[in-house]
Amino acid sequence: MKVAVFGLGYVGSVTAACLAAAGHDVWGVDVDTAKVGPITEGHSPVVEPGLDDLVADGVTGGRLHATTDPRLALDRADVSLICVGTPSTAAGSTDLTYIKRAVRDIAEAAHVVVPPESGFHSIVIRSTVPPGTVDEVVAQVLADVPPPAGLKFGTAMCPEFLREGSGLADFYEPPFVVVGTQFPMVGKQLSELLAFLGQEVQVVDVRTAEALKYACNAFHATKVSFANEMGRIFRNYGVDSREVMRLFVQDTSLNISPYYLKPGFAFGGSCLPKDLRSVLHLARMNDTELPLLAGTLATNERSVSDVVDRVIAGPGREVALLGLSFKVSTDDLRESPNVELAERLIGKGYNLRIYDAIVNPSRLVGANLRHVESKLPHLQRVLTDDPAAALAGADVALVSATDTAAVQALLAAPPARTIDLSGRLGDDVEALPGYEGVAW
Numbered sequence: 001m002k003v004a005v006f007g008l009g010y011v012g013s014v015t016a017a018c019l020a021a022a023g024h025d026v027w028g029v030d031v032d033t034a035k036v037g038p039i040t041e042g043h044s045p046v047v048e049p050g051l052d053d054l055v056a057d058g059v060t061g062g063r064l065h066a067t068t069d070p071r072l073a074l075d076r077a078d079v080s081l082i083c084v085g086t087p088s089t090a091a092g093s094t095d096l097t098y099i100k101r102a103v104r105d106i107a108e109a110a111h112v113v114v115p116p117e118s119g120f121h122s123i124v125i126r127s128t129v130p131p132g133t134v135d136e137v138v139a140q141v142l143a144d145v146p147p148p149a150g151l152k153f154g155t156a157m158c159p160e161f162l163r164e165g166s167g168l169a170d171f172y173e174p175p176f177v178v179v180g181t182q183f184p185m186v187g188k189q190l191s192e193l194l195a196f197l198g199q200e201v202q203v204v205d206v207r208t209a210e211a212l213k214y215a216c217n218a219f220h221a222t223k224v225s226f227a228n229e230m231g232r233i234f235r236n237y238g239v240d241s242r243e244v245m246r247l248f249v250q251d252t253s254l255n256i257s258p259y260y261l262k263p264g265f266a267f268g269g270s271c272l273p274k275d276l277r278s279v280l281h282l283a284r285m286n287d288t289e290l291p292l293l294a295g296t297l298a299t300n301e302r303s304v305s306d307v308v309d310r311v312i313a314g315p316g317r318e319v320a321l322l323g324l325s326f327k328v329s330t331d332d333l334r335e336s337p338n339v340e341l342a343e344r345l346i347g348k349g350y351n352l353r354i355y356d357a358i359v360n361p362s363r364l365v366g367a368n369l370r371h372v373e374s375k376l377p378h379l380q381r382v383l384t385d386d387p388a389a390a391l392a393g394a395d396v397a398l399v400s401a402t403d404t405a406a407v408q409a410l411l412a413a414p415p416a417r418t419i420d421l422s423g424r425l426g427d428d429v430e431a432l433p434g435y436e437g438v439a440w
Contacts, residue, residue, distance in 0.1 A: 001193055002116070003027070004073035004080040006102040008035040008066060010046050011126060011160050012083035014167040016066075017044070017051055020058035022196040027073035028066040029105075039066035050168045070105040075113040079122045079189055080106050081158070086127045094130050096137055103138050107145035107153075115151045122186045124156045124179075128214070131207040133157075134180070154183030157206050158190060159213040177201045180209025222292065229290045233279060236286040263439035265400060265421040266303035266337035268326035270367070273297075273335045304337050307398065307419060307438060308344050314417055316395025317350050322387055322410070323401030323421070324356040331359045333372045338400060338421075342382075343375045354383045355390035357403050391415060399425060 001024050005016040008030040016039075020026040030036050035045040042059040044051040058064025067073060074080070084098035106123055115121070123142075125134055134155050147153050157180040162170045177199045179190050187203040194201060231241035249256050267273070276297060283290045311319060326336035333339050346352050361380050364372060372379055384390050387409035391397060397410060400421040410418065410429060417434040429435065 001025070001079060001189070002077045003193065004029055004070070004077045004106070006030075006070075006073075006080060006082045006105070007084035007098070007127070008032070008039065008045055009083065009085060010048070010164060010167065011162060012081075013039070013044055013046050013055070014048060014051060014162055014171055015081060015083055015126065015160065016064060017054040017058055018168065018171045019193070020061075020064035021054055024063065024193065026058070026064050027077070028064070029068070029070050029073045030066070031068060033068060036066040036068055039064065048167045049165065054168065070109040071113050074106060074109040074121075076116050077113075077121065078116045078118065079124060079193060081124050081126050083126045083160075086129055094128075096129065096133060099125065099127060099129060099133065100137060100141055103141040104145060107142055107147065110151055110153075111148045115148075118185075119150055120152050120154060120185050120189075121147070122154050122156060122183075122189050124158050124186070124190065125210075126158055126160050128159065128217075129157070129210055130214075131210040133210060134206045154181065154186040155206075156181035156183065156186045156190065157209040159209055161213075161216065172197065174199065178209050178212060179203050180206035182206060225292045229292050232288050233283050233286065233290060236282075236288065262423060264423050265307070265438055266300045266340075268335045268337045268340075269332060270334040273300075300337075303438075304340050304344070307341060307421070308348070310419065310436070311345060311350070311396055311398070312348070314396060316416070318393050318395045319345055319350045319352050320390045320394035320397040320415065321345075321352060321354045322356075322390060322397060322399045322406045324354050324359050324383070328400070328402055328422075329358065331356075331364065331368070333359065333364070333368055335371070338398075339372060339375050341398065346376070346382075352382055353390040353392075353394070354379070355385070355387045355401065355406065356383065357385065357401065357405060359383065388413065399429075 003019055003024050003026050005012050005026060005028045008028045012028060016026045016028045028039055038045040039055055039059065042056040044055045055064065082099060082102045084102050086099065087095050089095050103123060110121065134157050138155050142153055159178060161174055174197065177194055177197060179187055179201055181187055181203065187201065191201040227245055230244060234241045234244060276293060280290060280293060321338065321342055324336065324338050325332055342352055342354060361383065387406045391409055391413055394415040396417040396419065397415050398419050398421060399410065402422055402424050407425060407429060414432045417436065418432055419436045419438060421438045423437065
């Protein structure tokens with residue numbers, strides 16, 4: 001395939017060289033001659049182990065070219081990959097000036113070059129951009145400069161996951177290959193373009209692909225900060241946190257796994273809140289600031305208050321709460337966010353009926369009993385083991401229970417609003433009128 005790569009910085013240079021090494025005809029485009037010149041001479045414009053040799057091979061083999069003229073790159077090109085910079089503005093937003101300029105260059109050049117045989121050209125963003133950029137910003141530029149007769153544009157987001165210093169290895173062994181697009185032809189072209197990677201191309205909604213890169217980088221930053229906070233607190237106790245974290249990452253069932261990385265409602269139970277408060281107490285005793293972990297408690301509280309606010313914003317005073325324990329299939333109510341949710345709604349004058357398939361007040365003992373008595377002293381009066389009874393007359397249902405009885409009752413008699421606290425209720429529930437996800 002003939003491919004135009006716009007932007008010959010770190011990402012663009014690595015992408016162009018690797019695609020050329022795979023046999024594609026690659027044309028790099030940049031307004032900066034200091035980037036174009038080295039590639040033309042067979043050198044990399046950026047420092048990256050192994051990239052100089054790859055660029056030299058591509059140029060010598062006639063598969064890699066660089067130019068400041070978009071028209072040379074776009075002549076008969078099948079795909080454009082936009083790898084330009086998206087720096088922060090002074091206010092912290094993303095500056096999309098270079099994205100818009102690159103898209104406009106592509107759209108304008110398309111009017112003066114020979115189109116690809118397919119009559120279709122894919123415009124693919126590789127730069128990190130906010131969700132909505134392809135649908136709104138790119139689409140607006142293409143609306144201002146529509147393609148010539150006989151040519152159709154398709155757009156997509158294909159995020160990159162390259163680390164400086166290991167860019168070539170990361171390119172050839174990506175964690176996943178994701179293409180966000182609404183155009184089947186774009187998905188087909190990129191599957192062909194990247195087939196040499198030997199990975200399935202996952203075609204998703206374009207905004208999902210745009211958001212993915214932000215989620216990855218935010219989590220990487222969080223992990224660095226988490227490890228550093230552990231080091232700051234534990235050094236006060238003579239602990240080598242490097243050894244702690246060496247052992248920590250060996251747990252791939254919980255610590256480094258998908259288990260807790262599912263958007264939903266707040267965390268609770270007998271361990272996480274208690275132990276997090278304990279770590280923060282240790283920090284205060286040693287005059288050590290742990291803003292990340294302190295913020296974790298704050299954001300967890302925000303998850304509860306957000307649901308309360310959403311109930312208040314809607315009509316009606318009758319609320320059904322399906323699921324009370326902090327985790328499905330247990331009767332542990334200790335620091336359950338559902339108990340906290342119930343207490344706040346009752347305190348604000350809502351009529352609440354609660355269903356839980358397992359919780360039986362007569363069988364609660366010890367700390368479990370003491371906690372619920374302090375929060376919901378009249379639990380016996382509002383609790384039922386019949387989900388239909390809890391839902392009868394409800395204006396809104398707050399649902400974390402995923403058992404068959406709860407789901408069937410919800411489908412049989414859905415209230416005007418259903419707020420899903422679980423994310424695992426199934427497609428039929430999510431198709432109900434008035435359905436809302438707690439975090440989606």
